[in-house]
Amino acid sequence: MTPGLAPAALAALVDAVGADHVLTDAEVTAGHVVDWTGRFRGATPAVVRPRTHDEVAAVVAVARAHQLAIVPQGGNTGLVGGSVPLAGEVVLSTARLAGVLAVDAASGHLTAGAGTPLARVQDAARAAGWAYGVDLAARDSATIGGNVATNAGGLRVVAHGPTRAQLVGVAAVLGTGATVDDLGRLEKDVTGYDLSGLLCGSEGTLGVITAVRLRLVPARPERVVVALGFGSMAGAVEAVGRLRRALPDLEAAEAYGAAEAELVAGHLGSVPVVDAPVTVVVEVAASTDPTDGVAEAVGALDGVLEVHVAADGPRRAALWRPRETITEAIATVGPHHKLDVSLPADELGDFAVEVERRVGEAVPGARTWIFGHLGDGNLHVNVTGVEPDDATVDDVVLGLVLERRGSISAEHGIGTAKRAWLGRQRGDDALATMRAIRAACDPDGILNPAVLL
Numbered sequence: 001m002t003p004g005l006a007p008a009a010l011a012a013l014v015d016a017v018g019a020d021h022v023l024t025d026a027e028v029t030a031g032h033v034v035d036w037t038g039r040f041r042g043a044t045p046a047v048v049r050p051r052t053h054d055e056v057a058a059v060v061a062v063a064r065a066h067q068l069a070i071v072p073q074g075g076n077t078g079l080v081g082g083s084v085p086l087a088g089e090v091v092l093s094t095a096r097l098a099g100v101l102a103v104d105a106a107s108g109h110l111t112a113g114a115g116t117p118l119a120r121v122q123d124a125a126r127a128a129g130w131a132y133g134v135d136l137a138a139r140d141s142a143t144i145g146g147n148v149a150t151n152a153g154g155l156r157v158v159a160h161g162p163t164r165a166q167l168v169g170v171a172a173v174l175g176t177g178a179t180v181d182d183l184g185r186l187e188k189d190v191t192g193y194d195l196s197g198l199l200c201g202s203e204g205t206l207g208v209i210t211a212v213r214l215r216l217v218p219a220r221p222e223r224v225v226v227a228l229g230f231g232s233m234a235g236a237v238e239a240v241g242r243l244r245r246a247l248p249d250l251e252a253a254e255a256y257g258a259a260e261a262e263l264v265a266g267h268l269g270s271v272p273v274v275d276a277p278v279t280v281v282v283e284v285a286a287s288t289d290p291t292d293g294v295a296e297a298v299g300a301l302d303g304v305l306e307v308h309v310a311a312d313g314p315r316r317a318a319l320w321r322p323r324e325t326i327t328e329a330i331a332t333v334g335p336h337h338k339l340d341v342s343l344p345a346d347e348l349g350d351f352a353v354e355v356e357r358r359v360g361e362a363v364p365g366a367r368t369w370i371f372g373h374l375g376d377g378n379l380h381v382n383v384t385g386v387e388p389d390d391a392t393v394d395d396v397v398l399g400l401v402l403e404r405r406g407s408i409s410a411e412h413g414i415g416t417a418k419r420a421w422l423g424r425q426r427g428d429d430a431l432a433t434m435r436a437i438r439a440a441c442d443p444d445g446i447l448n449p450a451v452l453l
Contacts, residue, residue, distance in 0.1 A: 005045035005090070009066035013048055013090075016058035021049040021096070032073060032091045033084055038335040039388040040081035040416070044071075047091040053210040057173045059092055060208065063446045064177060071448050072204035074115060074146030077138045079338045080415030082203050082451045083146070089449070094145050097210055100124040108216040109168060111183055114145025114209045121214070130216035133160030137324040145209040151201035153411030158244065158375030159251040159285075162411065163200065166215050170196040172207035175442025183213045198437070203413050204448040206441040220249065220285035224294050225316040229276025229306030233257070233370075234349025236278045239301045240374045241345060243282060246297040249290055252283040253375035254323045257352075260371050264322045267329040273322055276305045280374065281323050283316075326371050327380075333367070335388050339381040339397045342410035348377060351404050355397055359383055362396045378410040394418075414452045422452070 013022045023029050024046050034041040050056045063070050069089040076083055085091055094115035102111040105128045112121055119139040125132040136142055136154040153162040169182030182196045199207055230236040240253045256279055261272040284290045291311060310316045330336055343351050356368040366386050372379035383393045398408045398421050408421045423431050435453055
């Protein structure tokens, strides 16, 4: 299916969305065919930009009629090759499906088009006296539809859960051309299968999400950020566990190592904020000043080598900046294998040491960079100095994850990068069930056919 685009198919796409929104010039479409890491690169005969749900349905109808494969694409901030046309598919961009459509301040719900950047959702929630429970470093470019399609996690899962926990309903066009419209669903609604929940995390393989309805959380304006130094990842894990028990208003608990701190400092032209083998950044948010409670909880910890506290906005941002710049800094080293995994808390410390050793043994000269969300057991293992198509380090890292009872994908999805490992994680029966669901929603196999299964 696809490669190239027959004149009749091109004409049908132009009829569906208008000539100005079917992009075929390779220089114009170049940004749509490579992922953020630079590891996954493809090609496309066209980038199609529908403006409405009905136009999305029209594009899907054209794809079915002309057997065109489609890759839905939001902000293209994916990291597992799931949102780029690696097999020459047509890209369906949600860029014009943008905007906050409604905010219901009474119920604490917000409705937005799929192409709306996460930061705009956060701003609209704040303006209505609420907050949105998901936050990512890529908030300015990652779109809310992409967040739902991948069940994005981010920095505040420890407090609010991943995107699925915020999802009330979606509007989407399935691969059959049928429409799902759950935007009017209520919080308590047990009327058959949860189709919105099914689409959440499906990576664009079942339908194209056009709009979402989200649950907001109470705004907690009083915030304290603390950067703590520890001698090891195991010590940091133990401390975060104690902080979770002591601080019910804990919103984030992030960690990175000394090598990552030095890399970021060099990238930013500064010095590391914390001079310790492992840094943990903790944020606590409440309706009243939580400083005293934070001080008491931190004071009760063992093994703390260094403490930095910030309560005002600029100083909080300064403590957060190294953590939020790590991915950007790693990208300056070159294309990298980015492996997003989760593990039981009692495995995290040993895993962080063992994975670096095994990668070094398997690929001499490779460099491992580790950071992540300690509050929910999610580490990002990044490896540089390896060719983009060399899967050796992927096998080493993911094999160790399964040995340690973990998950091969905590929040980035499967995409194309981890397809070979999905069966090892979930088993044959689960994969067969997924295939059956996919066949029911997309019988022609036109939606992101190279992703997930």
